[in-house]
Amino acid sequence: MGSSDAGEVVRSRRERPAKPALTRQGIIAAALAILNEEGLSKVTMRRIAAALDTGHASLYVYVRDVEDLHAQILDALLAPVVDAAPVAGTWRSRLKALMDGYGQVLVARPEIARMALSTQPSGPNYLALVEAILALLHEGGATDRAAAWGVDLLLLFPTASAVERTAPKPSKHATGDLAAMAAAIAAADPGRSPHIVRLGDELISGDGRSRFGWAVDVLLDGILAAGSRARTGQSR
Known part of the structure; x- marks a missing residue:
């Protein structure tokens, strides 16, 4: 009877389907599935x-550590950003659309946005974005150094913006903070804060999308201007 039981165990083990070979891609796919279902803290x-x-x-053969895992998750999420970017329009409009697409990926996943501030991806999708x-x-005329250094600024702004927009806070505070700021501006002393009083309406004007586009324009203008100063030997 004992030998029969042992035979059953042996047969059942042999009949089990073979596990798929462990790969880096498979690990990242599993991590993304857990992220989608349970959140980043469970990954x-x-x-x-x-x-x-x-x-x-056995995972450490393919993934160096948790930081490497996070970088690979972020890289995987960036896959559609470049593919979805428009191919028509001015260089500036296409670049702004690219930045918006990157920002939307982060806004859709607040945990990833916060993680992206301290994670340096280096995978194929991130390199394609860069x-x-x-x-x-x-194409817009930036010098080599201004372009190379400007990439960091252009990617940092949507990341920080996404973190700010998705920061956890009670819904009742969403408009309360803005109302409090408007009230503080309205009550400002013209003698002590003349510029705040004069520009009060402008300080709280515009929606998030308009301000985002304006900020990217400012960054682009600065990158181009920095290159121009370098060419002419001007200093600040």
């Missing part, structure tokens, strides 16, 4: 290992 090595029916130590930005800056 741990042990949770991914459980989803893949393997030991968590390449697209550099190409458009070159």
Whole structure:
């Protein structure tokens, strides 16, 4: 009877379907599935290992650490950004659309937006995004250094903006903070704050999209101007 039971165990193990080979792509896919269903806080090595029916130590052959995992998750989410960017229009309008697309990815996933502030991706989708930005800056006339250094600023702004827009706060505060600011401006002393009083309406004007586009324009103008100053040898 004992040998029969052992035979049953052996047969059942042999009949189990083979597990798919562990790969970096498979690990990232599992991480994204957990992210979508349970949130970033649940994306741990042990949770991914459980989803893949393997030991968590085996994941480190393919993913260096949690920071590397986060960078790969962000890179995977960037896949549609460059593909969805318009190919028609001025270099500036295309670049602004690219920045908007990147920002929308982060706004849609607040946890990823906060994580992106301290994560440096280097995967193929991130490099494709950087390449697209550099190409458009070159088309717009930016110098090599201004374009290379400007990429950081252009990516940092949508990231920080997404974090601000998606910061957790009670819904009742969404309009309350703006109303409090408007009241403070209206009550400002013209003697102590003449510029605030004069520009009070402008300080709180415009919606988020308009301000985002304006800010990107300011960054682009600054990048172009910095290159122009460098060419002529001017200093600040």
